Amino acid sequence: MRATMIYAPGDIRVENLPDPKIVNSTDAVIRTVAACVCGSDLWDYRGINPVTEPHPIGHEYVGIVEEVGGDVSTVRPGQFVIGSFFASDNTCPICRAGYHTSCPHREFVGGCQAEYVRIPLADGTLVATPEQPAEDLIPSLLTLSDVMGTGWYAAKAAEVGPGSTAVVVGDGAVGLSGVIAAKELGAERIIAMSRHESRQKLALEFGATDIVTERGEEGIARVKELTGGIGADSVLECVGTPESMRQALLSTRPGGNVGFVGVPHGVAIDGEQLFFSHVGLRGGPAPVRGYLPDLIQRVFDGRIDPGKVFDLTLPLDEVAEGYKAMDERRAIKALLRP
Amino acid sequence: MRATMIYAPGDIRVENLPDPKIVNSTDAVIRTVAACVCGSDLWDYRGINPVTEPHPIGHEYVGIVEEVGGDVSTVRPGQFVIGSFFASDNTCPICRAGYHTSCPHREFVGGCQAEYVRIPLADGTLVATPEQPAEDLIPSLLTLSDVMGTGWYAAKAAEVGPGSTAVVVGDGAVGLSGVIAAKELGAERIIAMSRHESRQKLALEFGATDIVTERGEEGIARVKELTGGIGADSVLECVGTPESMRQALLSTRPGGNVGFVGVPHGVAIDGEQLFFSHVGLRGGPAPVRGYLPDLIQRVFDGRIDPGKVFDLTLPLDEVAEGYKAMDERRAIKALLRP
Numbered sequence: 001m002r003a004t005m006i007y008a009p010g011d012i013r014v015e016n017l018p019d020p021k022i023v024n025s026t027d028a029v030i031r032t033v034a035a036c037v038c039g040s041d042l043w044d045y046r047g048i049n050p051v052t053e054p055h056p057i058g059h060e061y062v063g064i065v066e067e068v069g070g071d072v073s074t075v076r077p078g079q080f081v082i083g084s085f086f087a088s089d090n091t092c093p094i095c096r097a098g099y100h101t102s103c104p105h106r107e108f109v110g111g112c113q114a115e116y117v118r119i120p121l122a123d124g125t126l127v128a129t130p131e132q133p134a135e136d137l138i139p140s141l142l143t144l145s146d147v148m149g150t151g152w153y154a155a156k157a158a159e160v161g162p163g164s165t166a167v168v169v170g171d172g173a174v175g176l177s178g179v180i181a182a183k184e185l186g187a188e189r190i191i192a193m194s195r196h197e198s199r200q201k202l203a204l205e206f207g208a209t210d211i212v213t214e215r216g217e218e219g220i221a222r223v224k225e226l227t228g229g230i231g232a233d234s235v236l237e238c239v240g241t242p243e244s245m246r247q248a249l250l251s252t253r254p255g256g257n258v259g260f261v262g263v264p265h266g267v268a269i270d271g272e273q274l275f276f277s278h279v280g281l282r283g284g285p286a287p288v289r290g291y292l293p294d295l296i297q298r299v300f301d302g303r304i305d306p307g308k309v310f311d312l313t314l315p316l317d318e319v320a321e322g323y324k325a326m327d328e329r330r331a332i333k334a335l336l337r338p
Numbered sequence: 339m340r341a342t343m344i345y346a347p348g349d350i351r352v353e354n355l356p357d358p359k360i361v362n363s364t365d366a367v368i369r370t371v372a373a374c375v376c377g378s379d380l381w382d383y384r385g386i387n388p389v390t391e392p393h394p395i396g397h398e399y400v401g402i403v404e405e406v407g408g409d410v411s412t413v414r415p416g417q418f419v420i421g422s423f424f425a426s427d428n429t430c431p432i433c434r435a436g437y438h439t440s441c442p443h444r445e446f447v448g449g450c451q452a453e454y455v456r457i458p459l460a461d462g463t464l465v466a467t468p469e470q471p472a473e474d475l476i477p478s479l480l481t482l483s484d485v486m487g488t489g490w491y492a493a494k495a496a497e498v499g500p501g502s503t504a505v506v507v508g509d510g511a512v513g514l515s516g517v518i519a520a521k522e523l524g525a526e527r528i529i530a531m532s533r534h535e536s537r538q539k540l541a542l543e544f545g546a547t548d549i550v551t552e553r554g555e556e557g558i559a560r561v562k563e564l565t566g567g568i569g570a571d572s573v574l575e576c577v578g579t580p581e582s583m584r585q586a587l588l589s590t591r592p593g594g595n596v597g598f599v600g601v602p603h604g605v606a607i608d609g610e611q612l613f614f615s616h617v618g619l620r621g622g623p624a625p626v627r628g629y630l631p632d633l634i635q636r637v638f639d640g641r642i643d644p645g646k647v648f649d650l651t652l653p654l655d656e657v658a659e660g661y662k663a664m665d666e667r668r669a670i671k672a673l674l675r676p
Contacts (some may be wrong), residue, residue: 093566093568093591094568094591094592094593097592097593098593099592099593101616102592102593102616104567104568228431229442230431230432230442245609253431253432253435254432254437254440254622255436255437255440260609260613263610263613264609264610264612264613265610266609267608267609267610268606268607268608268609269606269607269608269609269612270605270607271583271598271602271604271605271606271607271621272601272602272603272605274602274607274619275598275601275602275621275622275623276622276623277622278437278439278620278622279620280495280619281612281618281619282616282617282618282619283609283612283613283616284613284614284615285613285614
């Protein structure tokens with residue numbers, strides 16, 4: 001099969017790899033209908049995470065089940081399925097508590113920018129759509145595999161609720177998905193922090209009520225100004241840098257919450273400052289598996305259209321251009337069709 | 339009046355100071371019926387917080403209203419009242435959200451180890467008991483001014499709920515109050531971390547189901563062992579050191595919560611570790627004002643008896659011995675009768 005490999009920072013290639021096979025009786029193999037490039041793939045592409053040897057890359061996927069192992073009972077060949085970037089058993093106490101990405105049996109689903117993918121723990125990981133989706137739903141369904149689920153988790157972790165005020169730090173695909181999530185969860189005011197015109201436009205289309213272009217002290221001051229001087233109830237941190245975390249923590253009102261989904265790079269939180277802020281903080285790799293049934297329904301119902309975050313579609317063979325365009329911020333997110 | 343002054347680490351004296359007067363029309367002056375020494379007073383006593391000049395000390399009090407300013411309407415002379423260690427207006431959005439100790443009009447109520455105390459923002463700060471309390475209720479009512487309210491907040495911030503498993507890190511008066519709070523909020527299993535026999539006994543009396551004497555890696559392993567290998571739903575951090583925070587964070591299951599009420603001293607939290615733990619974190623000076631009506635009722639109903647944390651009662655003139663006994667861990671908490 002054709003599959004994407006990263007050889008080194010900036011070096012993305014499509015190669016022929018052996019087709020994946022069923023290894024465990026709980027596996028499924030899917031034929032990828034669509035995959036994409038994630039902001040977190042760029043950590044490798046930019047050399048911020050070390051790339052010690054060439055390896056397959058990509059962790060977002062939708063596809064058609066090709067084959068299942070003998071112990072798989074909830075999905076069957078021919079079904080259109082979506083799964084999380086972490087396989088999970090969906091039955092242990094941690095999964096039942098809604099934290100599938102901390103499942104003790106979790107396994108990273110890698111190498112998804114490819115024609116076929118082996119999915120471990122298929123029963124716990126994959127969710128079939130109610131029917132074969134129309135072509136125009138595929139981008140939105142693909143986002144449920146990571147970014148839309150991650151934006152949803154950011155909003156849940158930040159405890160967005162009816163009538164609340166939310167700030168979204170970060171205008172990448174996750175941040176934009178966070179705007180959708182905040183809107184769906186009932187936020188009355190949604191402040192998107194963005195200085196890119198096309199992203200501002202999408203944020204407004206997704207439900208943002210205010211755009212803040214300032215950063216640092218000025219950004220914090222502007223959010224305070226928009227929130228009666230006290231800060232927002234909920235802040236979604238969708239970047240992962242010390243600056244964005246500071247922006248998030250200082251934009252939250254006492255007793256409010258920060259949900260942080262940008263993988264932290266070099267972030268340290270001062271205990272005393274956090275204490276006196278009264279801000280609640282929860283982050284982590286989003287347990288998107290738990291949200292799939294609900295979010296699939298919202299996509300099928302036409303309530304949400306997160307697929308709009310894809311502003312570039314490429315055949316798999318041109319995946320390297322997808323990385324380049326995202327790295328240069330020419331594209332928000334690149335969809336790949338194998 | 340007679341009042342306690344701290345001159346330097348280890349140097350506590352009782353002196354004659356001018357009686358406090360009404361300064362603002364929103365003030366009240368109370369005659370102190372009981373006061374006490376707080377674990378946080380020991381930060382000064384031990385020289386961990388600098389004592390730059392002699393000053394009055396103490397921030398926990400119950401008393402009888404002597405006089406009120408012209409704009410005070412909810413309490414009147416002769417009433418028995420309890421208040422928080424922070425005055426607050428109880429009407430602003432932050433107070434209404436339940437975070438009185440972040441009220442923009444907050445004012446620290448200091449110098450309470452004294453015969454009389456001026457209470458700012460009396461309407462927002464003081465709560466009168468339904469009737470004059472019997473003598474034996476006074477210790478418990480006094481704890482509502484800080485430690486019991488702080489234990490309550492720790493349990494709320496850690497999201498203790500019916501059927502949950504809670505760990506309490508710290509066996510001081512706040513930790514022991516946290517055991518009471520966890521029990522009242524419905525925890526089914528309450529693991530108290532303590533290596534002092536008298537405190538273990540009180541923890542069990544207050545509702546602890548398990549005692550863990552180990553600390554560090556062994557303490558974490560023991561909690562895991564008691565919680566099916568995954569950690570506790572809720573952990574109450576009631577100390578404030580890097581070691582106790584580590585103990586708390588690593589004793590919590592993914593998706594669980596740490597409520598931290600020990601004022602952090604030298605605590606830094608690694609963003610990446612917190613991220614991958616999926617643990618939620620909230621701390622701060624406890625908004626005890628909000629809990630007063632409920633907790634006063636629980637004391638009057640005989641449901642809770644947090645006054646048992648006082649194992650030393652002294653006349654005000656012997657306050658220095660109270661500090662010494664607590665510093666040497668001969669006493670859990672010293673009650674003072676002016």
